[in-house]
Amino acid sequence: DSGVTQTPKHLITATGQRVTLRCSPRSGDLSVYWYQQSLDQGLQFLIQYYNGEERAKGNILERFSAQQFPDLHSELNLSSLELGDSALYFCASQQGLNTEAFFGQGTRLTVV
């Protein structure tokens, strides 16, 4: 158990809908990353937050947004869902900006 908690574990939803994925980082970790992993792709970096502020953006679609709250948990919002958004979404946390990242168990999103 990495100490990073993601909910829900599984999510099935229809195209055009909106979902929110939640991540609670390890105690004391200030930095949160979101990654997307599709069957035919590796882990794709989406966005990073550090202590409540956005620090870096990767290949995140405009239909996706995220935030980190004062208690350091983070949410990833996916809207106008398409079939191609079906993937595993991982959250990872790390203590600072220069340490190793620990991953949550992921949310498996299936868009039908």
Place this chain on the structure above:
Amino acid sequence: GQNIDQPTEMTATEGAIVQINCTYQTSGFNGLFWYQQHAGEAPTFLSYNVLDGLEEKGRFSSFLSRSKGYSYLLLKELQMKDSASYLCAVRESSGGSYIPTFGRGTSLIVHP
């Protein structure tokens, strides 16, 4: 940006030694990580190299040559449970943040 290459698949025999290579091209290099990922599960941290040389951790060792943009993960005394995907990730400093970018992973199959 980064370009990370690692073999797609490798097979090895239980009890043997296997070396998984990773080559990369990046600016602002800030460390290289190896993660293990079983299918459908979270990546788990194995090793971290930021300086040239070999880091040993039990049955696993990781080597880095920054001048050559090259790393390898060495797994000794292979066990069946080592069958998994091994992800090479390069952390690059960018605008005050440090983002790990992952290769597509090497699927290792250990057979009896």
